[in-house]
Amino acid sequence: MTVLFDDGSSQPGVHVLIIGVGRYPYLRGGNAPKPFPHHENMGQLDSPPVAVRALAEWFRLHAGEPTAPLRSLEILCSAPEPLSMQGFDPNGPAVAVDPADLDHVEEAVEGWVERCERNGDNLLLFYFCGHGIASGQEQSLLLQDFGRRPQHPFKDAIAFSQLRAGLRARKVRNQCLLIDACRGFSPTLLRRYGAEYAGSPLVAAAVTEAVRGTRSQVFRAAELGTAAYGMTGRPTLFAQGLLAALDGSASWQQDDGTWRVTTARLADAINAHAAELALLDAIPTQFCDPEGVVEGIFLHALPGEPKVPVHVRCEPDDATALADFACRLGDRDLDHGTCGDLPVWTTRLAPDRYDFVASFAAVEAGYRQGLVQRRSVVPPLARVSIRVLP
Amino acid sequence: MTAVRLHVDKPVSAGAILGALGWVYRVDEPAGGSNRRLVQVAGPLALPVGWDVRDTAPPISLPPGEYMVRVRMPAGEEVVDGFSVPADSDATLDVAIEASASPHEWLSDDHMMGAVPSDAALRAISVPRSREDLQVQARRAGTAAGEPAEARGRFAARMRSDWQRHTTASRQRLAALTDAGIVAWVVRSGPVAPDNNAGSPGRLPRSERGWLRYWLGGIAAAQPATPTVSDDLFARTQLGPWVPELLEPTPAALRQIFDEGMPAGAARSYFVVPHDDDCTCVGVLPLPWPQVGDGPDSGFPVPIGLTVRYEQAARFSSEGDGRSPSRLRATVSPADPAALPLLGYLGSGNFEAADTVIAASRESLARKVRNPFAAAAMAYVITEAVESLGSLDSAPKDWNRWIGALADGWPMIPDGAIARGWLRLQEASRLERVDGEHSERAAAMVEAARADLLEAVHRGMPYYAHGVQLLVEGLTMIAGGDGRQDRSPLARETRAARTACRWLSMRTDPREVFTTLLL
Numbered sequence: 079m080t081v082l083f084d085d086g087s088s089q090p091g092v093h094v095l096i097i098g099v100g101r102y103p104y105l106r107g108g109n110a111p112k113p114f115p116h117h118e119n120m121g122q123l124d125s126p127p128v129a130v131r132a133l134a135e136w137f138r139l140h141a142g143e144p145t146a147p148l149r150s151l152e153i154l155c156s157a158p159e160p161l162s163m164q165g166f167d168p169n170g171p172a173v174a175v176d177p178a179d180l181d182h183v184e185e186a187v188e189g190w191v192e193r194c195e196r197n198g199d200n201l202l203l204f205y206f207c208g209h210g211i212a213s214g215q216e217q218s219l220l221l222q223d224f225g226r227r228p229q230h231p232f233k234d235a236i237a238f239s240q241l242r243a244g245l246r247a248r249k250v251r252n253q254c255l256l257i258d259a260c261r262g263f264s265p266t267l268l269r270r271y272g273a274e275y276a277g278s279p280l281v282a283a284a285v286t287e288a289v290r291g292t293r294s295q296v297f298r299a300a301e302l303g304t305a306a307y308g309m310t311g312r313p314t315l316f317a318q319g320l321l322a323a324l325d326g327s328a329s330w331q332q333d334d335g336t337w338r339v340t341t342a343r344l345a346d347a348i349n350a351h352a353a354e355l356a357l358l359d360a361i362p363t364q365f366c367d368p369e370g371v372v373e374g375i376f377l378h379a380l381p382g383e384p385k386v387p388v389h390v391r392c393e394p395d396d397a398t399a400l401a402d403f404a405c406r407l408g409d410r411d412l413d414h415g416t417c418g419d420l421p422v423w424t425t426r427l428a429p430d431r432y433d434f435v436a437s438f439a440a441v442e443a444g445y446r447q448g449l450v451q452r453r454s455v456v457p458p459l460a461r462v463s464i465r466v467l468p
Numbered sequence: 469m470t471a472v473r474l475h476v477d478k479p480v481s482a483g484a485i486l487g488a489l490g491w492v493y494r495v496d497e498p499a500g501g502s503n504r505r506l507v508q509v510a511g512p513l514a515l516p517v518g519w520d521v522r523d524t525a526p527p528i529s530l531p532p533g534e535y536m537v538r539v540r541m542p543a544g545e546e547v548v549d550g551f552s553v554p555a556d557s558d559a560t561l562d563v564a565i566e567a568s569a570s571p572h573e574w575l576s577d578d579h580m581m582g583a584v585p586s587d588a589a590l591r592a593i594s595v596p597r598s599r600e601d602l603q604v605q606a607r608r609a610g611t612a613a614g615e616p617a618e619a620r621g622r623f624a625a626r627m628r629s630d631w632q633r634h635t636t637a638s639r640q641r642l643a644a645l646t647d648a649g650i651v652a653w654v655v656r657s658g659p660v661a662p663d664n665n666a667g668s669p670g671r672l673p674r675s676e677r678g679w680l681r682y683w684l685g686g687i688a689a690a691q692p693a694t695p696t697v698s699d700d701l702f703a704r705t706q707l708g709p710w711v712p713e714l715l716e717p718t719p720a721a722l723r724q725i726f727d728e729g730m731p732a733g734a735a736r737s738y739f740v741v742p743h744d745d746d747c748t749c750v751g752v753l754p755l756p757w758p759q760v761g762d763g764p765d766s767g768f769p770v771p772i773g774l775t776v777r778y779e780q781a782a783r784f785s786s787e788g789d790g791r792s793p794s795r796l797r798a799t800v801s802p803a804d805p806a807a808l809p810l811l812g813y814l815g816s817g818n819f820e821a822a823d824t825v826i827a828a829s830r831e832s833l834a835r836k837v838r839n840p841f842a843a844a845a846m847a848y849v850i851t852e853a854v855e856s857l858g859s860l861d862s863a864p865k866d867w868n869r870w871i872g873a874l875a876d877g878w879p880m881i882p883d884g885a886i887a888r889g890w891l892r893l894q895e896a897s898r899l900e901r902v903d904g905e906h907s908e909r910a911a912a913m914v915e916a917a918r919a920d921l922l923e924a925v926h927r928g929m930p931y932y933a934h935g936v937q938l939l940v941e942g943l944t945m946i947a948g949g950d951g952r953q954d955r956s957p958l959a960r961e962t963r964a965a966r967t968a969c970r971w972l973s974m975r976t977d978p979r980e981v982f983t984t985l986l987l
Binding site: 216263 | 495
């Protein structure tokens with residue numbers, strides 16, 4: 079049980095539980111003496127510990143958020159080298175993070191739910207990063223020791239849909255569940271172990287408590303049947319998108335002028351970030367799949383305006399590589415450049431309406447200048463296409 | 469003030485549908501150009517979608533200024549655009565917002581429901597840039613082809629060869645469907661059509677075929693239907709509008725079905741997509757589907773479109789079992805544009821501004837429950853929205869009783885019973901808050917909910933994937949309340965039903981609006 083922070087307050091706020099599993103001793107590449115024979119090519123993961131650290135750091139940096147203050151933060155992480163994190167006291171010693179095995183996860187969830195129930199208006203925030211297996215509407219989240227019991231491997235997994243149903247029974251109105259795991263099928267495991275037990279629900283559901291106006295919102299990293307990707311030495315795609323979303327790409331301006339991040343735009347922001355990475359790093363695209371978003375849950379207020387990524391290209395596409403791009407706000411030139419070796423020219427701008435120009439210095443380029451006027455730039459991503467004529 | 473008509477440019481199979489949600493913001497730019505603010509001045513508004521649908525857009529009055537409009541499409545896509553309202557203008561201002569297009573016109577309804585990606589997304593996947601392209605581009609741009617471009621090129625080349633391999637396999641799989649056909653089953657009739665017996669836990673099936681029989685029942689007729697249109701990635705056919713063999717499109721039949729309720733002998737129909745001498749998915753066909761809306765064809769049955777696509781490999785491949793992890797996926801979409809927005813919002817799980825969605829189609833859906841399938845979709849949206857928002861202004865008057873009528877009046881359809889069971893669980897929760905933990909009224913309400921959910925299991929597979937989820941969650945809650953030691957027949961029946969629903973849930977494709985099992 080690694081509670082990095084708990085202010086003990088019963089005032090409304092955010093209670094976070096982060097679980098990352100990068101080390102699976104019984105799967106491919108693991109060091110267990112008796113590896114799990116039906117590993118389905120699942121092995122060790124590089125990104126989850128990095129994602130756990132990055133998210134924990136984000137919450138630590140924003141713990142003083144006045145409108146949604148952090149009340150508690152607990153993390154569990156299985157990594158090749160045990161993770162240690164600096165506690166919230168900068169002068170205190172580094173804390174060794176407990177591994178994400180079933181015993182620790184059960185204990186952590188129990189404590190976390192108790193903390194969340196200190197106030198019915200709290201936000202319960204759960205993030206899991208590791209292997210996942212989908213079976214229709216159920217998703218098993220694999221914990222560190224998955225495969226330790228070859229006769230009952232899912233004993234070391236979380237049955238996520240059941241966990242969600244159980245959490246809906248708790249007295250916490252706002253629930254945001256972020257699942258950063260694959261949703262591939264495993265006919266082999268389903269045939270061998272059946273559908274009855276997909277994992278531990280961790281939280282039992284009472285009959286009537288489960289349906290009081292709970293906002294239970296789920297954001298899965300990938301669509302059913304697809305993979306959620308990691309990047310060596312970097313947080314997962316989903317975690318990168320989530321961090322970008324929290325930093326402003328999921329924000330929208332309120333009537334009082336502030337920019338607020340809510341869950342209403344979370345999936346759009348994560349998907350926009352994934353699309354940006356796919357375009358710029360030529361990696362596979364991945365789609366965040368939201369569920370149960372009726373009205374947005376407030377997550378974070380920005381101190382200023384967000385910076386919005388902008389992708390500018392020409393139509394036809396051939397002209398993009400030859401163009402000099404510029405961006406103007408009224409009479410002011412704000413930025414200019416070429417696309418270099420990327421398929422679009424990229425810049426980052428504050429939300430507003432801008433003019434974009436594509437011009438061609440060389441006559442042999444064969445295109446005339448093109449212009450797009452007063453194009454809106456708002457989070458999460460603005461795409462601008464400038465039509466140019468030969 | 470200027471009358472502004474906002475509409476979304478996007479082809480749909482009908483001329484226009486009221487399907488998108490829009491919010492309008494005034495852009496306040498104080499002197500100096502700093503601290504620009506967005507102030508919401510309208511929304512959510514139901515906006516028409518289609519080609520040249522400006523005449524159907526309800527006008528809103530706006531003073532001169534700069535504005536921004538944010539539009540949410542049923543499948544979840546968000547589009548943002550800006551417009552200016554000029555000073556001293558009495559003319560009507562038409563603002564067209566451009567949403568992403570579907571890959572083909574014949575896939576426009578599927579795209580509206582979110583079942584197929586946009587044309588642009590497909591092109592982005594299918595034409596990744598090769599290393600050669602990047603090098604050429606880098607030279608043209610006057611920069612050297614550096615290491616990042618090389619690394620990108622390696623990825624891109626691999627993605628392109630993967631895509632070509634997938635396209636070839638997809639073409640072969642879909643061509644095989646042209647020979648074998650997509651099979652439409654008609655299952656044995658009656659309100660207890662499935663061969664399930666939730667009261668006998670010892671009789672729960674042990675095989676996949678046993679489970680299918682448990683949920684579907686026996687087959688009365690089968691009709692192969694071959695794709696009528698296809699490309700390398702998608703094949704589409706139409707089924708219905710009538711349940712084959714059992715119904716004739718006579719006025720008498722219409723009256724019988726849509727005014728007096730489903731006759732006890734009516735059938736349920738399903739489709740099966742064959743794959744390598746086996747079947748890869750089975751799903752419900754909501755037939756007959758009476759057209760929603762107030763037009764001249766309102767109430768007349770329309771066909772059901774069935775689109776099949778071959779999906780690229782998933783994460784895992786089982787070493788040694790030799791089966792490709794790629795598989796065929798099927799999507800059901802009624803040829804009823806007025807119902808598509810509701811189905812799209814239900815499928816995407818995006819109930820933001822559910823009031824507006826319901827208000828746009830309340831009259832045509834709720835009145836007389838002429839289309840019980842569409843009404844069931846609305847019932848789910850109501851239960852979901854009420855659960856989160858507490859109330860809905862635009863829900864049908866006395867919607868609790870209205871859902872009761874849906875549950876009792878259409879014994880072929882499990883979804884009405886599921887929606888009512890869920891509402892009763894909500895009511896039990898409310899009563900417990902009012903009366904205290906040991907409320908007798910709450911306990912009675914839980915028992916009523918139990919009866920609804922067990923009745924739904926007896927009726928067979930829910931028509932909507934959302935219903936499967938509510939069924940399994942509701943039964944899990946009730947069984948959890950019984951406790952493991954409870955050996956009463958009702959508790960045993962509930963546990964058995966929960967097991968059956970869990971099997972169903974673990975095969976239900978959550979991306980599909982209508983229940984489709986991946987086998």
